[in-house]
Amino acid sequence: MKNIVYTILGSALLLIGCTEDYDLDDRGLSVEELPRYVAFSAPGASSSIAPVDTTEDGGSEELNVEVPGGTVTDITVNYTFSGTAVFGVDFTVDGATSAGGSVVILKPDGTPNLDGLAPNADIVVVLLTDxxxxxxxTLQVTLASxxxxxxxxxxxxxxTDSLKTAVVNIEDIDE
Known part of the structure; x- marks a missing residue:
């Protein structure tokens, strides 16, 4: 019984001692809250993503855009295309033009997110054999706004510019 009481008292003291006013500046540390952002998803804590290597007849490639901090509203993400790949000749993206397009990241529907993924949406690049x-x-897809x-x-x-651009390398299969 004593152990339970000591555990409860110890936990209460720990919670009371944790305040938002804890000053880290005198220890040479500072905490800065990052702004809410959207970015291409990357494995783990990586700050870059490897280029996607594919061929003209590779079907399609999905470029995943996420909101790591979550969202309570739908988010429209605009993107642009650049590189040597030509829209309508080498690739297409549903609903996009040669300049780029947009994708909507939907707010969660209230059900628990059991897979641990942040709210996200895919930009699906369909490859064309010419x-x-x-x-x-090369196709570069850059998140613009x-x-x-x-x-x-x-x-x-x-x-920042980190995880703002995804690169798709498209190998020519024609001989």
Missing amino acids: DVVDGDK ATSNDGEIAVGRGG
């Missing part, structure tokens, strides 16, 4: 010997191509009902949201990890 039957022309024209060499390998993001908005929700609450206003603008930073793009790239923590609002």
